[in-house]
Amino acid sequence: MDRNAYFIVNNEYDGTYLKVVDSINRGAPLKIDDVMYYLDTKRIDYDIQSLNSYIALGVYDRPLRLNNRRGLPQNEHLKLDIDRYGMRVVGRFYAPTNNGSELTLEDIIEEMRRNNIVSGYVLKNIQIHVKARLYCTDILIAKAIKPIHGHDASIEYFFDTHAVAKPKLNDDGTVDFHELGNISHVTKGERLAHLTPVDYGKPGKDVFGKVIPAKKVVKKILRHGRNISLSEDKLDMFADVSGHATLIEGTVYVSDVYEVPNNIDASTGDINYNGNVTIKGNVNTGYAVRATGDVVVEGIVEGATIVAGGDITLRLGVQGMFRARLTANGNIVSRFIENCELVKADGMVSTDAILHSEVRAKGEIIVKGKRGLISGGKVISGTSIFAKTVGSGMETQTLLEVGIDPDRMERSNILENEIKERKKDVEDFNKMFETFQRKVKAGVKMDMDKLKKIQDAKTAYADNTEFIKEAQHELEMIVAEIESVKSGQIAITGVTHSGVTITIARAKQRIQDDITYTKFVKDGADIRMLPL
Numbered sequence: 001m002d003r004n005a006y007f008i009v010n011n012e013y014d015g016t017y018l019k020v021v022d023s024i025n026r027g028a029p030l031k032i033d034d035v036m037y038y039l040d041t042k043r044i045d046y047d048i049q050s051l052n053s054y055i056a057l058g059v060y061d062r063p064l065r066l067n068n069r070r071g072l073p074q075n076e077h078l079k080l081d082i083d084r085y086g087m088r089v090v091g092r093f094y095a096p097t098n099n100g101s102e103l104t105l106e107d108i109i110e111e112m113r114r115n116n117i118v119s120g121y122v123l124k125n126i127q128i129h130v131k132a133r134l135y136c137t138d139i140l141i142a143k144a145i146k147p148i149h150g151h152d153a154s155i156e157y158f159f160d161t162h163a164v165a166k167p168k169l170n171d172d173g174t175v176d177f178h179e180l181g182n183i184s185h186v187t188k189g190e191r192l193a194h195l196t197p198v199d200y201g202k203p204g205k206d207v208f209g210k211v212i213p214a215k216k217v218v219k220k221i222l223r224h225g226r227n228i229s230l231s232e233d234k235l236d237m238f239a240d241v242s243g244h245a246t247l248i249e250g251t252v253y254v255s256d257v258y259e260v261p262n263n264i265d266a267s268t269g270d271i272n273y274n275g276n277v278t279i280k281g282n283v284n285t286g287y288a289v290r291a292t293g294d295v296v297v298e299g300i301v302e303g304a305t306i307v308a309g310g311d312i313t314l315r316l317g318v319q320g321m322f323r324a325r326l327t328a329n330g331n332i333v334s335r336f337i338e339n340c341e342l343v344k345a346d347g348m349v350s351t352d353a354i355l356h357s358e359v360r361a362k363g364e365i366i367v368k369g370k371r372g373l374i375s376g377g378k379v380i381s382g383t384s385i386f387a388k389t390v391g392s393g394m395e396t397q398t399l400l401e402v403g404i405d406p407d408r409m410e411r412s413n414i415l416e417n418e419i420k421e422r423k424k425d426v427e428d429f430n431k432m433f434e435t436f437q438r439k440v441k442a443g444v445k446m447d448m449d450k451l452k453k454i455q456d457a458k459t460a461y462a463d464n465t466e467f468i469k470e471a472q473h474e475l476e477m478i479v480a481e482i483e484s485v486k487s488g489q490i491a492i493t494g495v496t497h498s499g500v501t502i503t504i505a506r507a508k509q510r511i512q513d514d515i516t517y518t519k520f521v522k523d524g525a526d527i528r529m530l531p532l
Contacts, residue, residue: 193252277295318336
């Protein structure tokens with residue numbers, strides 16, 4: 001092993017001598033500072049020039065007589081180098097005189113305690129010295145127990161906390177102001193946030209026993225509003241309803257009502273929302289609102305699209321510019337409905353006026369109020385229509401129809417048109433086959449392209465024939481359903497103008513002269529007018 005050079009002071013009858021034990025391997029040579037420190041500390045007289053020459057020469061085969069007096073016995077000596085901040089203590093041991101004692105482990109610890117070193121003993125190093133006696137060597141015998149620093153609490157959010165209105169860049173380089181991505185949609189049960197709790201760490205202790213605190217950390221909690229719940233350990237946050245999430249000053253809010261404070265326009269883009277939507281302003285032409293819940297519009301709806309999984313309520317009304325399309329799985333309530341391409345409800349429709357619009361409802365259509373007017377367009381109800389005035393003095397073409405689910409009626413129209421088109425295709429295929437057979441009988445050779453064309457036609461012929469068969473069966477069922485309808489009525493409490501066409505379950509009647517206070521009902525295959 002490596003060992004530093006060290007010295008021993010021997011007390012002899014004829015004086016005090018300095019004996020040097022030279023270093024081993026890579027051990028450090030003897031330093032005069034070590035010797036002078038020890039001699040001065042023990043008050044042993046010596047000649048500085050003689051000592052300096054002796055150590056500088058480095059030949060230690062004979063000891064150096066320091067003085068001609070026999071000294072007193074000296075035990076092993078410990079020099080302590082204590083860090084001013086109490087972080088470490090380095091011990092440097094000096095050998096006892098020839099008639100002195102070595103320090104034990106307990107002696108060394110007691111010496112450290114006398115110097116107020118009460119913590120962080122490096123016992124392993126002390127024990128090595130006690131066993132090997134490494135004199136004139138720096139040995140770490142105590143060190144501070146460093147604090148274990150913790151960390152701040154942190155929150156990870158699983159929704160877009162910075163949703164802002166940003167136009168979408170299309171592939172062709174144009175900008176789409178309809179999809180702005182400014183809503184953070186969430187669904188019921190979705191995890192919204194996770195809290196990694198604060199770690200306070202563990203304090204340390206310096207060699208004097210003084211506590212070294214861990215760094216200060218920031219504590220956080222999951223802050224939230226209504227419609228949100230926390231896990232039992234308070235570390236995870238979940239949405240109790242489907243809607244949209246927002247983060248405001250460190251608090252998460254979830255609402256199933258998305259409120260737009262102004263108009264639906266380029267500043268908002270289209271609204272696609274999983275929940276209810278309330279719009280304080282107008283819905284401008286060309287924009288769309290789609291919601292799984294209810295839609296309420298405080299202003300005017302222009303040539304826009306509104307789709308609701310629940311009800312649509314228009315506080316003012318809709319001026320559709322023949323572009324507006326309103327579709328609700330529930331009811332539609334509007335002050336007025338004007339110039340709409342389509343207004344469709346699975347429930348009922350209630351309004352003060354319907355002008356030049358197509359309105360369909362599986363439930364009743366009620367047009368009452370100050371005007372109670374239906375003029376122009378087509379109004380279809382699965383059950384009944386109530387209004388004050390229908391048509392106009394100018395014989396505006398107005399169609400009223402009740403007694404069958406509008407979707408079923410629309411399906412029958414689609415089937416009729418499709419059957420007609422498919423039958424025409426079948427006729428064309430038959431003509432093609434007849435021409436082909438004549439050419440075969442005449443011995444005309446057909447190339448592969450023509451033969452493949454004939455084969456494809458046969459496949460299409462079979463498909464069309466099968467479709468016509470199934471479609472006719474479905475159409476027959478719908479017609480039978482319509483003809484079996486006995487209920488359904490149209491009640492007009494004011495004037496039904498000439499030019500209005502009334503249809504109840506395929507029974508049709510055109511009004512030739514203005515009539516008042518009339519209820520229209522089905523009577524067999526005809527329509528019967530009854531007074532109100």
